[in-house]
Amino acid sequence: xxxQRYPQALIALALFLGGCGGGGxxxxxxxPGYAVKPTSVTVITGGSEESDLKLAEYLTQELRDRTQLKxxxxxxxxxxxxxxxxxxxxxxxxxxxxxWVDPAEKxxxxxxxAKLKTNYVFVVWSKRLKQTSYCSNRGGCSNTYSxxxxxxxxxxxxxxxxxxxxxxxxxxxSVLALFRSKGYYVDELLKKSAEDIVDEFIKITNxxxxx
Amino acid sequence: MxxxxxxxxxxxxxxCATFHLTQEPFQPKGKKLAVISGMTNxxxxxxxxxxGDELGKASRFQVLSQKQVxxxxxxxxxxxxxPYKSAYFEIDVDYAKTxxxxxxxxxxxxxxxxxxxxxxxxxxxxGGSTLFxxxxxxxxxxxxxxxxxGGKEVGRSQxxxxxxxxxxxxxxxxxxxxxxxxxxxxxxxK
Numbered sequence: 001x002x003x004q005r006y007p008q009a010l011i012a013l014a015l016f017l018g019g020c021g022g023g024g025x026x027x028x029x030x031x032p033g034y035a036v037k038p039t040s041v042t043v044i045t046g047g048s049e050e051s052d053l054k055l056a057e058y059l060t061q062e063l064r065d066r067t068q069l070k071x072x073x074x075x076x077x078x079x080x081x082x083x084x085x086x087x088x089x090x091x092x093x094x095x096x097x098x099x100w101v102d103p104a105e106k107x108x109x110x111x112x113x114a115k116l117k118t119n120y121v122f123v124v125w126s127k128r129l130k131q132t133s134y135c136s137n138r139g140g141c142s143n144t145y146s147x148x149x150x151x152x153x154x155x156x157x158x159x160x161x162x163x164x165x166x167x168x169x170x171x172x173x174s175v176l177a178l179f180r181s182k183g184y185y186v187d188e189l190l191k192k193s194a195e196d197i198v199d200e201f202i203k204i205t206n207x208x209x210x211x
Numbered sequence: 212m213x214x215x216x217x218x219x220x221x222x223x224x225x226x227c228a229t230f231h232l233t234q235e236p237f238q239p240k241g242k243k244l245a246v247i248s249g250m251t252n253x254x255x256x257x258x259x260x261x262x263g264d265e266l267g268k269a270s271r272f273q274v275l276s277q278k279q280v281x282x283x284x285x286x287x288x289x290x291x292x293x294p295y296k297s298a299y300f301e302i303d304v305d306y307a308k309t310x311x312x313x314x315x316x317x318x319x320x321x322x323x324x325x326x327x328x329x330x331x332x333x334x335x336x337x338g339g340s341t342l343f344x345x346x347x348x349x350x351x352x353x354x355x356x357x358x359x360x361g362g363k364e365v366g367r368s369q370x371x372x373x374x375x376x377x378x379x380x381x382x383x384x385x386x387x388x389x390x391x392x393x394x395x396x397x398x399x400x401k
Contacts, residue, residue, distance in 0.1 A: 049332060083251055184297075186300070
């Protein structure tokens with residue numbers, strides 16, 4: 001499992017340095033010289049809670065709509081891997097290498113890739129989803145939601161990790177919360193997280209549509 | 212200590228009904244029942260196991276063990292689309308969203324008279340514990356009871372149970388209450 005202290009310290013440091021409402025690494029290649037080929041990718045969730053599933057769904061949608069890569073739908077992933085979503089174990093940061101996927105999980109991911117046959121597998125996790133409520137003494141409460149987003153993209157057939165993602169995103173509700181569905185602000189947070197990853201992905205890999 | 216446990220328990224499981232029939236009057240048409248998880252996460256699987264055990268003790272249903280369930284359904288557990296729009300801190304229930312075709316398929320694999328499918332999409336911790344009050348993580352659950360043949364829905368559940376933050380196991384006393392209520396309302400109480 002992710003060591004609780006290191007990623008939190010990393011995110012806290014990023015927040016401190018960034019001085020804004022969320023921070024961290026959105027999407028970075030491990031080797032800046034590596035060229036992502038505009039071929040195909042499968043997004044899989046490394047967790048099995050509702051927020052993990054939604055994040056994978058939104059990231060799939062964003063990659064499909066905005067990049068040149070062929071992206072496998074989550075429904076197809078589910079069909080190909082009957083026990084999907086599976087929990088993919090994670091490890092802490094080691095020697096400055098930000099690899100969240102536990103090496104012991106690589107054979108399992110290899111099997112998934114063999115079924116889906118894409119050149120890349122993008123594993124994402126949404127962790128520590130929190131709700132913080134603030135109630136003023138004049139009445140009325142507001143809620144802030146936050147989540148830590150982690151990701152690793154693996155290249156095949158080598159099975160090497162080529163990118164990493166680790167950031168925190170927050171979203172606060174407003175008076176409009178009264179008129180919105182229960183999960184609206186968390187959905188929005190996860191959707192924005194996926195959008196941000198794909199913004200960076202396109203910038204770094206130059207694989208945006210229309211290029 | 213017992214007082215606080217009682218207060219905590221009453222807040223979580225006995226504030227509202229944990230099961231209600233959607234088909235009344237209800238008379239059980241068979242005895243074989245299975246409790247299965249509609250998700251692959253650890254909390255849903257553990258809840259299905261604990262509730263199955265408690266239901267076996269509290270009711271006259273012959274409840275399939277999780278081992279039997281896993282032997283009957285290829286690649287169990289599997290994701291079954293559940294009765295909700297979203298489920299982060301609260302479950303936004305919508306019973307029309309359940310994948311009924313998949314439920315019927317599972318019912319056929321299991322060969323049971325009743326199938327109780329549960330989904331526990333999120334476990335939430337709110338605030339910390341104090342000297343006088345232990346704040347347990349809470350797992351929210353939504354579930355449906357289906358009858359064979361045809362997979363007609365005969366009951367629904369929505370409740371929350373406490374989770375021990377040390378062992379990450381659901382408190383069996385909470386599930387005992389849920390099992391007793393289900394047995395009582397389906398007229399199968401031992």
